[in-house]
């Protein structure tokens with residue numbers, strides 16, 4: 013009889029690390045794969061080894077203790093997992109993952125599979141968004157945390173979501189001038205969401221504290237704005253926004269913007285998971301039960317990769333998914349612990365709804381995107397070209413629109429422009445974003461060097 | 473039934489064959505209804521390599537292929553778009569003297585068909601195609617062959633047909649089809665019933681299901697050519713490249729991306745296929761060897777499609793042997809994109825005249841014994 017296959021976890025963020033920890037506790041030796049050189053995922057990303065050194069309190073602020081706990085969890089189990097950092101998973105096919113590390117490809121078959129692939133920034137284009145000096149919120153934070161540098165000397169923050177205020181504060185603390193915070197959400201929305209947020213008073217307090225702290229330091233905070241344009245020739249010079257009837261302009265040399273996050277679901281798609289449209293995330297997400305089980309037996313999804321719920325939820329979901337994997341493999345699990353996790357996760361779901369109400373996606377933004385604005389940078393597709401295939405009735409579905417216009421066909425495979433393309437096509441057709449389908453994933457999910465060579469089998 | 477349509481001709485399948493048949497039938501004045509399960513041109517016709525090539529085809533396909541060549545030359549007039557069609561030339565490489573001998577023999581055999589093949593070898597080859605260096609001893613150039621963007625061409629045929637009055641029903645699978653007196657009846661769920669005097673079976677790799685409904689089982693196998701495309705690169709290649717004896721093929725599109733093909737993907741289910749990992753890695757290696765210009769590039773996307781293959785790799789085109797006014801056109805075995813529009817035209821002639829001016833004998837369905 014052949015040995016059962018090892019469990020495999022993709023993603024060493026809070027979700028993946030907690031999942032690995034729970035599997036190790038049950039006596040298994042999971043494979044843990046991450047593209048990054050060090051564990052921690054997006055929020056608890058660690059600076060490169062031997063790079064600049066800043067204390068954790070400076071890097072992670074109020075989250076330092078949690079970051080430290082997650083990093084330590086990985087350190088503790090390190091010799092009991094098959095940890096593979098700097099390794100991209102570029103395909104999932106017939107019960108095995110395809111990896112790329114240092115230009116060498118390899119294949120790992122999986123038994124139970126836990127996808128903890130996290131999320132990236134969600135963006136919509138606006139005039140000037142392709143100017144050098146415009147970054148995503150997450151990207152701006154990565155620059156600070158990972159590379160130890162700021163995206164500019166005087167930075168404007170634009171968009172919505174908790175990261176908007178968080179990153180602005182982090183920049184201010186790092187000694188960067190913050191030209192202003194421009195939130196697309198009207199203040200009334202945030203007030204309405206308060207009751208729901210009270211379910212998680214700590215997070216709520218943190219959020220309110222951030223806004224208060226920014227104001228205290230003289231940073232102008234504007235609500236209910238819409239972007240007009242980033243100005244500048246070859247480099248950001250100013251940001252112009254509309255606020256009711258007024259126009260506000262601020263001088264700045266960089267803009268950080270983002271409209272929340274979008275889940276990385278390509279591997280789940282390649283693995284054959286069923287998807288459904290999630291109106292809250294305005295995205296198609298893998299169907300999951302409360303423990304993270306998908307429609308594919310043996311495959312669980314944990315953390316932001318299955319829907320945006322934040323880092324604390326990711327830790328809980330990672331552990332819960334691991335328990336589900338153990339349960340499904342017929343191994344004993346601590347039922348009380350599983351029930352406790354379920355209760356905590358149920359509370360997170362309520363908080364997530366409140367958070368979405370507090371930072372709603374600006375649904376009218378896409379309609380204001382001018383036709384000549386670049387939508388898909390990789391393939392040079394403008395908003396008008398995409399709208400055109402919708403308006404002329406040539407494409408009623410996003411993959412058709414992709415085939416006809418090339419939107420999402422380039423290097424990023426729609427990771428950057430996909431959300432915007434869906435909004436624009438739906439807008440052109442006069443339907444909701446859930447009615448135009450989802451971009452199908454194709455391998456490789458990230459570019460694969462032609463020169464990559466298959467790993468040499470070790471001779472026994 | 474929500475909708476009922478009566479028409480002269482019903483077409484099952486809106487690939488390049490069904491779409492062009494609809495267009496030519498409308499030009500002849502027939503009323504046409506085209507039913508497509510997916511979107512028109514979304515299957516093999518929209519995802520193929522994009523090679524618009526006559527060179528290398530079996531001689532019996534060349535008359536059709538020549539007619540297709542003329543149609544491709546009229547794309548802007550027919551479709552209102554050139555769909556990135558370029559007569560770049562198709563160069564078939566010989567990597568040995570024996571292969572060069574085969575190319576010379578093909579040139580001689582196909583002499584009467586007007587391909588204008590040119591054999592180029594040795595120093596002349598290296599001077600003319602410096603980008604291909606010394607990786608071939610020579611090649612055969614078909615100067616007016618070329619390539620096009622399948623994602624644009626194939627849907628455009630169906631759209632042009634619709635613009636000329638064909639009724640197009642997408643997302644409309646033909647679930648049941650039978651003969652009722654002198655009419656065919658096609659049904660899609662409870663949404664649509666079409667009654668027509670003539671039925672065209674252009675359902676690609678799924679055509680054997682339609683044929684089977686008329687007691688005409690055929691040996692058709694689904695296979696999945698493997699494709700990959702790189703990020704855009706500086707232009708180094710104009711011609712569409714094939715290799716004698718098979719293996720890898722490639723073309724550089726106007727944006728600079730290099731599209732390469734070789735090997736096979738696998739079926740997820742009867743309707744969908746995926747590239748296969750070992751085939752992808754082999755293709756990357758072979759392509760980098762043939763085109764060193766891409767050795768440092770990245771592959772940004774791989775894909776495949778579902779294509780119907782016959783045992784002798786020639787298509788089935790022509791009247792059914794069991795059912796009057798039923799015509800088949802399928803089984804293009806990996807090479808139906810270029811000849812597709814001429815097959816559509818031949819089908820239109822069959823409908824109008826009962827015969828086509830293109831010789832179709834080699835493609836008769838009865839060359840295969842009825843499979844039990």
Ligand SMILES: Cc1cc2nc3c(=O)[nH]c(=O)nc-3n(C[C@H](O)[C@H](O)[C@H](O)COP(=O)(O)OP(=O)(O)OC[C@H]3O[C@@H](n4cnc5c(N)ncnc54)[C@H](O)[C@@H]3O)c2cc1C
Pocket residue numbers: 022023024025026027028045046047048052053054055056099100101102128129130131132133149150151153154175178273276279314315316317321322323324326457
């Ligand atoms: C740039 C960025 C900054 C953020 N900053 C904050 C913040 O400051 N505060 C906050 O509360 N929230 C922040 N968030 C949100 C927060 O990251 C998430 O809520 C949390 O990290 C989710 O944890 P996770 O384990 O689900 O995923 P992640 O932490 O995102 O971890 C996923 C991991 O999977 C890896 N991965 C994904 N795909 C592959 C693949 N194909 N092959 C190999 N590895 C792969 C990634 O490298 C990553 O390390 C940020 C998000 C982003 C995108």
Ligand SMILES: Cc1cc2nc3c(=O)[nH]c(=O)nc-3n(C[C@H](O)[C@H](O)[C@H](O)COP(=O)(O)OP(=O)(O)OC[C@H]3O[C@@H](n4cnc5c(N)ncnc54)[C@H](O)[C@@H]3O)c2cc1C
Pocket residue numbers: 484485486487488489490507508509510511512513514515516517518519520521522523524525644645646647674675676677678679696697698699775776777778779801802803804805806807808809810811812
């Ligand atoms: C990856 C790949 C690369 C290729 N490269 C080349 C090349 O370079 N050059 C070349 O000449 N050829 C090439 N070919 C072959 C070429 O693409 C096909 O031969 C050609 O497109 C066939 O056209 P078609 O219209 O018969 O089939 P399809 O395009 O498959 O159209 C058939 C249509 O019928 C529909 N259908 C099926 N059943 C039903 C039903 N019951 N009801 C309603 N609709 C139905 C399908 O959805 C489909 O859209 C390639 C093929 C593939 C897959």
